[in-house]
């Protein structure tokens with residue numbers, strides 16, 4: 295089982311490995327910051343040295359294994375890595391692969407981490423994004439806001455279309471921008487045993503429509519005029535009002551809920567659905583559309599302090615078949631969600647991109663929606679009215695829809711989500727004490743978990759590999775020898791505060807140093823995956839290292855975490871990746887931290903709210919230690 299940000303696509307990755315725009319020569323006259331001018335100059339993802347990975351893998355096992363279990367694994371790892379052993383042969387294979395591809399990992403990664411993954415994308419793979427509640431509470435306000443949001447997204451898309459999106463940087467290094475160019479007009483396609491990804495960029499005329507879904511009915515809505523210019527906000531508003539009127543004319547089965555099913559089941563239903571020509575056309579209109587906008591019905595009223603948690607549920611799964619879960623096409627890469635009660639956010643299918651590009655797009659849109667309304671001149675002919683996408687449903691498809699509703703409702707009942715705003719401090723406090731804020735939050739999670747369970751668990755934090763061409767993510771393993779010493783000492787009355795502070799400082803530094811190693815392509819997880827896949831490719835059988843129970847333990851992430859920062863005061867959320875684990879996403883702002891935690895109700899040992907309280911307490915306790923002891927030390 296992979297952590298979050300770890301499931302990808304293959305159909306697309308095969309072409310994505312060498313997209314035509316990457317092999318075009320770099321034009322010297324282009325401004326720096328342009329997509330074309332910099333993609334080709336990014337470094338290739340390195341293959342880390344074998345001995346380094348073997349050594350670091352053993353170190354990663356230490357905090358999560360008993361010493362005697364570790365001995366057996368040590369023997370296996372040493373055997374694997376010894377001179378002339380199978381590891382060396384696989385390493386040579388990987389190095390050869392790295393020489394002959396743009397990125398030795400990306401094709402494989404897309405395949406095994408996303409398209410081969412068969413659990414529903416809902417909760418198990420697709421993140422939700424929660425925006426602060428908007429200040430409207432009726433359908434006219436909903437339409438107006440949605441029209442503005444759509445124009446904001448199209449404004450962002452213009453930068454993609456003319457390849458002028460500024461290149462992002464991390465620690466002074468330029469980042470790969472490829473993911474941005476995969477966001478629009480793309481969609482996941484279900485298969486019987488594996489999925490694929492459809493992307494329309496560069497394939498024939500660019501799509502000029504979006505899909506809007508309201509009352510579980512899908513509409514094709516043109517958003518560009520005949521002159522190729524985006525429609526104005528007012529024109530889009532007229533289109534949306536048309537959708538609303540038409541969606542109230544009839545009641546239909548929520549076909550979209552099929553996309554929430556287990557992938558094999560949906561793959562089978564998809565074959566049945568697309569046997570019919572009308573259905574094929576409707577599905578194709580959704581898949582090729584630039585993005586989807588879900589105009590949701592009301593959600594149950596909750597107390598103010600539960601609002602963000604309830605909104606997160608809407609973004610993750612739509613609240614159930616009686617609420618908005620049928621008002622989705624979960625395979626669509628980008629779904630913007632605008633509820634009639636002001637609940638807004640997004641759900642995105644993870645295969646083409648990680649959270650940061652999605653959040654950058656959202657930041658742009660939020661800023662855009664805050665701009666005062668301008669009077670826009672409208673010329674030329676009116677755009678075509680929204681086109682209802684019809685579906686002819688056989689009894690078999692109706693049965694599949696009923697089954698999908700049941701599954702979705704069970705999944706919705708099982709998901710426990712808690713979104714909290716930690717108001718006491720944000721990045722400011724760790725920075726003041728010259729500590730990495732991300733490492734500080736990660737250590738608070740380690741402390742919280744240890745206090746709850748009396749042990750450490752395998753912990754995944756996504757780290758970006760976008761310094762490299764077509765880079766996605768690797769894993770920062772947050773539980774380390776240093777973090778274990780820190781959490782063990784923290785509540786030990788025999789330890790002096792100065793010693794605790796010292797251990798905290800070491801744990802934070804160890805985490806930051808692992809992060810530096812990961813973002814420079816030297817972490818262990820993707821390398822180990824590569825070695826395993828190379829063994830399969832060379833038909834050598836799976837080396838014992840990978841069938842060792844320690845390896846499964848190392849991949850059983852009871853804490854699957856990710857930092858997704860944003861300018862807007864939003865938070866991303868995702869489900870746990872193992873039945874007895876937690877999903878934790880956080881957005882550390884300067885003076886507060888937004889946290890979204892999830893667990894499954896079916897597991898009696900996990901509770902999102904309990905972990906949330908424990909993290910809040912851990913953050914406060916760590917600050918107190920810093921403020922009292924660090925000051926005393928000075």
Ligand code: COA
Pocket residue numbers: 298299421648649650721724725726727728729730731732733756757758759767770806809813856857858
């Ligand atoms: N003293 C003072 N300030 C420090 C510091 C220290 N010792 N260490 C770091 N800082 C500052 C940084 O300069 C930075 O400042 P800024 O807010 O002005 O930019 C800030 O603290 C944040 O740094 P840090 O907390 O260390 O984390 P980071 O921003 O480097 O992020 C990762 C770490 C792992 C989250 C990031 O590298 C990454 O890979 N992000 C992508 C994750 C991803 O893809 N998620 C997808 C999920 S779908």
